[in-house]
Amino acid sequence: MSGRFITFEGIDGAGKSTHIEAVSARLRAAGADVLNTREPGGTALAEQLRELVLHQGMDALTEALLVFAGRRDHIEQVIRPALAAGRTVVSDRFTDASFAYQGGGRGLDGHVLAALEGWVGHGLQPDLTIWFDLPAEMAAARRAAAREADRFEQQDLHFFARVRAGYAARAEAAPERFARIDASLPVDAVAAQIVAVLEARGW
Ligand SMILES: Nc1ncnc2c1ncn2[C@@H]1O[C@H](COP(=O)(O)OP(=O)(O)O)[C@@H](O)[C@H]1O
Numbered sequence: 245m246s247g248r249f250i251t252f253e254g255i256d257g258a259g260k261s262t263h264i265e266a267v268s269a270r271l272r273a274a275g276a277d278v279l280n281t282r283e284p285g286g287t288a289l290a291e292q293l294r295e296l297v298l299h300q301g302m303d304a305l306t307e308a309l310l311v312f313a314g315r316r317d318h319i320e321q322v323i324r325p326a327l328a329a330g331r332t333v334v335s336d337r338f339t340d341a342s343f344a345y346q347g348g349g350r351g352l353d354g355h356v357l358a359a360l361e362g363w364v365g366h367g368l369q370p371d372l373t374i375w376f377d378l379p380a381e382m383a384a385a386r387r388a389a390a391r392e393a394d395r396f397e398q399q400d401l402h403f404f405a406r407v408r409a410g411y412a413a414r415a416e417a418a419p420e421r422f423a424r425i426d427a428s429l430p431v432d433a434v435a436a437q438i439v440a441v442l443e444a445r446g447w
């Protein structure tokens with residue numbers, strides 16, 4: 245029996261990391277064998293590519309090729325075997341992030357991204373994508389208070405507004421897969437929305 249594949253998405257500073265462990269713990273308490281992973285990354289090779297993507301200057305297509313190369317390795321080595329074994333895979337980001345950041349943010353052609361998605365994933369899609377949505381200004385204020393910026397986090401508000409719009413377009417195209425969370429609310433209210441999404445699915 246194939247396991248469930250759940251992804252967390254949203255612009256940097258939306259609050260994903262704040263909630264991912266509690267969600268995993270909840271799924272475990274309900275009996276799931278949960279594997280936590282992330283992108284870019286999730287394998288030794290993909291973690292090396294992550295370092296390049298986050299810290300090395302490059303054009304948008306090169307960036308997309310590297311994140312999809314890492315994703316290919318991640319899917320083959322980690323995600324598919326875990327799902328085949330009936331495990332629940334919880335990933336901090338997946339392909340939607342490429343459409344949002346390389347597509348929306350960097351302006352890369354969506355057809356190129358769709359082709360890469362097809363080659364790399366052969367139709368693999370999450371069963372549920374929890375999308376932390378909030379205005380770019382609010383996420384920037386949270387980040388500024390919390391940490392040093394990498395290559396993406398150094399981008400301006402216009403960039404993050406385009407990334408947000410990229411996520412909105414992906415959500416509109418797959419409404420049954422996406423659960424939009426109002427991430428502008430306080431932490432407790434965000435957590436309550438996520439619990440409601442899981443309960444609605446009987447998870
Ligand atoms: N709902 C919230 N309201 C206010 N601050 C928040 C909220 N959620 C997270 N934060 C804070 O915002 C910062 C970024 O959150 P984080 O979970 O690291 O975001 P992400 O993983 O999506 O980049 C952290 O300092 C975190 O404590």
Ligand SMILES: Cc1cn([C@H]2C[C@H](O)[C@@H](COP(=O)(O)OP(=O)(O)O)O2)c(=O)[nH]c1=O
Binds near residue numbers: 311343
């Ligand atoms: C998966 C993925 C991430 N990214 C970007 C989004 C983030 O800015 C960055 C790293 O993601 P993330 O691990 O969420 O950052 P942090 O650890 O700082 O919270 O990579 C892409 O541009 N394309 C992708 O396909």
